[in-house]
Amino acid sequence: MKLLKVENVSMIFGGLTAVKEFNLELNQGEIVALIGPNGAGKTTAFNVITGVYTPTIGHISYKGKEITGQRPDQITKLGIARTFQNIRLFKELSVLDNVLIANHLHLKSNFLEATFKLPRYRREEKEILEKSLNLLEKVGLQDAQGEKASSLPYGKQRRLEIARALATNPAILLLDEPAAGMNPKETDDLTEFIRQIRDEFQLSIFMIEHHMQVVMGISDRICVFDYGVTIAEGNPYEIQNNQKVIEAYLGVAEDYA
Amino acid sequence: MMNLNAVFQYFTNGMDLGTFLQHLTNGISLGSLYALVAIGYTMVYGTLRLINFAHGDVFMMTTYFAFYGVSTFMLPWYVSFILAVILTGALGMLLEKGAYRPLRNAPKISIMISAIGASFLLENLAVVLFGGRPKAFPSVKVLTDSVQFGSVSIQKLTFVIPIVTIIFLFGLLYLLNHTKTGMAMRAVAKDYETAGIMGVNVNLTISQTFAIGSMLAAVGGIMWGLKFPQIAPLMGVMPGLKAFIAAVIGGIGNIKGAVIGGFILGIGEIMIVAFLPSLSGYRDAFAFVFLIVILLFKPTGITGEKIAEKV
Amino acid sequence: MKQKKTLLTVITIFVLFALVYLADQTLDPYKMRILNLCAIYVVLGLSMNLINGFTGLFSLGHAGFMAVGAYTTAILTMPDVVKGQNFFMAPMMKPLDTAHVPFFLALLISGILAGVVGYLIGAPALRLRGDYLAIATLGFAEIIRVVFTNMQSVTNGALGLKGIPVSANIWWTFGVALVTVLVIGSLINSSYGRAFKAIREDEIAAESMGINLFKHKVLAFTIGAFFAGIGGGLLGSLLGTIDPLMFRFFLTFNVLLIIILGGMGSITGTIISAFIITIGGELLRFLDESMTIGNLVIPGISGMRMVVFSALLMIVVLFFNRGIMGTKELSWDSFFNKFSKKPLAKGGNKQ
Numbered sequence: 028m029k030l031l032k033v034e035n036v037s038m039i040f041g042g043l044t045a046v047k048e049f050n051l052e053l054n055q056g057e058i059v060a061l062i063g064p065n066g067a068g069k070t071t072a073f074n075v076i077t078g079v080y081t082p083t084i085g086h087i088s089y090k091g092k093e094i095t096g097q098r099p100d101q102i103t104k105l106g107i108a109r110t111f112q113n114i115r116l117f118k119e120l121s122v123l124d125n126v127l128i129a130n131h132l133h134l135k136s137n138f139l140e141a142t143f144k145l146p147r148y149r150r151e152e153k154e155i156l157e158k159s160l161n162l163l164e165k166v167g168l169q170d171a172q173g174e175k176a177s178s179l180p181y182g183k184q185r186r187l188e189i190a191r192a193l194a195t196n197p198a199i200l201l202l203d204e205p206a207a208g209m210n211p212k213e214t215d216d217l218t219e220f221i222r223q224i225r226d227e228f229q230l231s232i233f234m235i236e237h238h239m240q241v242v243m244g245i246s247d248r249i250c251v252f253d254y255g256v257t258i259a260e261g262n263p264y265e266i267q268n269n270q271k272v273i274e275a276y277l278g279v280a281e282d283y284a
Numbered sequence: 285m286m287n288l289n290a291v292f293q294y295f296t297n298g299m300d301l302g303t304f305l306q307h308l309t310n311g312i313s314l315g316s317l318y319a320l321v322a323i324g325y326t327m328v329y330g331t332l333r334l335i336n337f338a339h340g341d342v343f344m345m346t347t348y349f350a351f352y353g354v355s356t357f358m359l360p361w362y363v364s365f366i367l368a369v370i371l372t373g374a375l376g377m378l379l380e381k382g383a384y385r386p387l388r389n390a391p392k393i394s395i396m397i398s399a400i401g402a403s404f405l406l407e408n409l410a411v412v413l414f415g416g417r418p419k420a421f422p423s424v425k426v427l428t429d430s431v432q433f434g435s436v437s438i439q440k441l442t443f444v445i446p447i448v449t450i451i452f453l454f455g456l457l458y459l460l461n462h463t464k465t466g467m468a469m470r471a472v473a474k475d476y477e478t479a480g481i482m483g484v485n486v487n488l489t490i491s492q493t494f495a496i497g498s499m500l501a502a503v504g505g506i507m508w509g510l511k512f513p514q515i516a517p518l519m520g521v522m523p524g525l526k527a528f529i530a531a532v533i534g535g536i537g538n539i540k541g542a543v544i545g546g547f548i549l550g551i552g553e554i555m556i557v558a559f560l561p562s563l564s565g566y567r568d569a570f571a572f573v574f575l576i577v578i579l580l581f582k583p584t585g586i587t588g589e590k591i592a593e594k595v
Numbered sequence: 596m597k598q599k600k601t602l603l604t605v606i607t608i609f610v611l612f613a614l615v616y617l618a619d620q621t622l623d624p625y626k627m628r629i630l631n632l633c634a635i636y637v638v639l640g641l642s643m644n645l646i647n648g649f650t651g652l653f654s655l656g657h658a659g660f661m662a663v664g665a666y667t668t669a670i671l672t673m674p675d676v677v678k679g680q681n682f683f684m685a686p687m688m689k690p691l692d693t694a695h696v697p698f699f700l701a702l703l704i705s706g707i708l709a710g711v712v713g714y715l716i717g718a719p720a721l722r723l724r725g726d727y728l729a730i731a732t733l734g735f736a737e738i739i740r741v742v743f744t745n746m747q748s749v750t751n752g753a754l755g756l757k758g759i760p761v762s763a764n765i766w767w768t769f770g771v772a773l774v775t776v777l778v779i780g781s782l783i784n785s786s787y788g789r790a791f792k793a794i795r796e797d798e799i800a801a802e803s804m805g806i807n808l809f810k811h812k813v814l815a816f817t818i819g820a821f822f823a824g825i826g827g828g829l830l831g832s833l834l835g836t837i838d839p840l841m842f843r844f845f846l847t848f849n850v851l852l853i854i855i856l857g858g859m860g861s862i863t864g865t866i867i868s869a870f871i872i873t874i875g876g877e878l879l880r881f882l883d884e885s886m887t888i889g890n891l892v893i894p895g896i897s898g899m900r901m902v903v904f905s906a907l908l909m910i911v912v913l914f915f916n917r918g919i920m921g922t923k924e925l926s927w928d929s930f931f932n933k934f935s936k937k938p939l940a941k942g943g944n945k946q
């Protein structure tokens with residue numbers, strides 16, 4: 028089934044076209060990567076899908092239902108969660124609180140039930156706590172639950188961001204450069220980790236990534252952006268041998284690999 | 285003339301043309317005063333993204349400087365006024381150095397609280413130093429005399445104020461657009477970090493911005509004192525807030541906008557009271573209602589551009 | 596351990612009320628009045644901290660909500676005769692001139708009305724951010740004040756209301772303060788409180804975690820206004836006299852000073868600071884009054900006290916901008932840790 032469908036989406040700021048005629052289909056269980064040079068409009072594409080921006084032209088649908096123009100919180104509630112390129116944790120709050128907060132959207136109790144700790148709220152709070160501790164264990168942060176989020180080392184902050192996104196019960200996870208700033212060992216772990224959560228939580232994953240090792244290792248399909256335009260799409264093998272891509276991107280990337 | 289007046293009265297619910305013009309000139313001169321103070325708000329906001337809450341109190345301090353210059357030091361009024369303007373400029377720089385510079389990289393909320401603190405500090409210092417009871421601002425006959433126009437008499441000041449405002453506005457625009465200092469100010473307002481890298485002395489330029497903004501408020505303060513010759517420690521609060529509102533209406537950060545906003549607010553305030561006397565008690569609320577309407581429907585003012593947040 | 600802590604809390608509350616009883620028996624009316632004010636400022640400080648400190652909305656409209664509460668309580672508790680004496684300029688509006696409810700109900704209605712006003716202001720204003728929100732809420736509070744000055748037949752206009760029954764005694768003020776601490780504390784530690792803090796930390800991330808920003812901001816704002824209204828009602832009842840000038844921006848500034856000093860986002864900090872500021876403010880009164888030492892008479896400088904206050908605010912913001920507590924709380928855990936010198940109870944993993 029087509030879980031997410033992006034049709035002909037363009038995002039224009041003033042006179043600048045950040046994303047042009049972007050199309051994407053994401054199936055259940057797939058991992059799709061979006062690559063391209065810096066400033067190619069990848070994060071803008073994310074922001075359009077998650078509702079931070081309303082696309083200038085085009086439609087986005089989720090499970091066959093149109094979601095274009097909905098607010099970010101509504102879209103998250105439907106089942107699309109994300110992480111951020113420049114980590115946006117709730118820095119002053121504890122690691123556990125960061126994950127607990129992401130459960131709030133599914134809370135049924137109203138604020139009075141919550142304030143006066145009525146039975147339904149107590150039951151929900153207990154479930155939320157168990158689930159969150161579980162998630163922290165999954166990402167290997169169970170020992171850090173009481174620490175301030177900003178005190179974690181960089182790699183753990185990235186994991187916490189993923190745990191937080193998972194707590195919203197997503198069907199689709201959008202990862203914005205999850206491997207940024209990681210060393211080769213951490214990158215390997217991350218690749219394995221992404222595959223693992225995909226299987227365990229039955230996720231479809233759409234990610235922006237620069238590390239070719241990660242991208243080629245786990246992607247089912249790859250989209251290549253250049254100046255907001257999709258210049259190629261296909262499986263890792265096809266992309267590696269695509270002349271346009273090599274010219275626009277991989278030729279440069281090799282120097283970094 | 286009779287006919288014109290009759291037509292006019294038909295449209296204005298019985299107000300005759302002479303009275304209307306009197307209200308209009310009043311509105312223009314009040315608006316000019318708001319404009320002068322508003323420029324200071326807009327310049328500071330444009331540079332530091334900070335509402336300088338103490339700006340209205342700086343305006344109040346000027347009137348006391350001028351008052352003591354004339355009454356205690358027996359200076360001729362023009363000497364006292366010029367000294368008051370210079371002292372106010374220095375006060376503005378001191379304010380920036382003491383209350384804002386140490387917090388330049390602190391969270392915005394801290395800077396704003398510091399601004400509120402500075403405002404209260406100036407007000408209370410004024411109570412302690414000058415006494416809480418209102419004082420009479422020195423009257424300057426040459427400016428406060430009235431001239432007769434047919435049946436209506438209008439204070440000379442009513443014409444002097446807008447003229448002075450326009451002169452200072454053009455002076456400021458010249459300074460900003462045609463001098464090196466002005467260029468530095470514009471550069472710092474655009475992006476002070478980059479301006480610093482490019483070799484602009486950022487601290488000096490911000491100091492100058494405060495000095496100029498405060499001196500313009502000082503000119504406004506002196507004319508305010510002449511027009512409403514009663515000065516008190518809290519006199520700057522309302523004009524300050526209204527001038528800030530004028531700056532928001534005109535699109536904060538935009539100098540011409542601040543002047544336009546000042547005129548809109550001044551004229552609007554006088555006219556509402558003139559045409560709907562039953563609402564005169566709500567005169568001070570009018571500006572705030574206007575502010576809220578502008579903020580909700582055109583938050584960047586009538587000339588402003590939208591500033592998007594980066595995700 | 597958890598039960599032990601609850602027990603300790605209950606004991607503390609009992610001790611507190613024993614002290615209140617003792618104070619009630621032994622202290623003179625002037626000191627009692629200060630204690631009452633302390634408790635009221637705890638209510639006001641917490642209500643503002645919920646909005647500004649926990650949710651991170653810079654609102655400066657508190658005096659407006661307090662005015663709504665103070666006038667509501669006054670109008671609903673004043674006897675008819677006193678109302679007649681007050682309203683000599685214009686008779687009081689019809690059903691209000693004979694309206695009466697018990698003090699408790701009056702306070703509750705004050706809170707609800709202030710909450711409604713908070714909602715009506717918040718719904719449009721909370722679309723704004725940062726300093727624009729601050730100036731808009733300040734504007735709304737001024738509008739409330741101007742409206743109250745002009746509603747002669749409801750509020751008695753600029754003359755204000757005199758002879759409000761002084762129902763607020765130490766039991767009421769400390770009782771309401773305690774309830775406020777417990778309710779706001781419980782709210783803050785619930786899922787809703789976490790959502791508020793998330794909004795404070797990072798709006799964009801909070802929204803991406805499915806938190807409806809607008810709904811939660813309006814919620815925090817309305818609840819804050821509710822408690823501010825109750826605080827205002829208590830204040831009017833304690834003072835016995837209110838007029839629109841009382842509710843100028845200066846009143847908001849006082850409450851702001853409390854939460855800045857106590858720590859934006861700390862309940863215990865707010866409580867401590869409400870006591871420090873209120874008692875400190877009284878102690879500093881000597882600055883305004885003339886003193887006689889032996890034969891020497893030092894004339895007081897009226898306004899000096901406020902200079903010290905404003906300077907204090909500036910010093911706190913410039914040099915200790917997290918206040919006494921920052922976003923931390925005094926808790927039994929931190930208490931035990933301090934005294935038992937054991938390492939902090941957090942799971943290993945030191946890096």
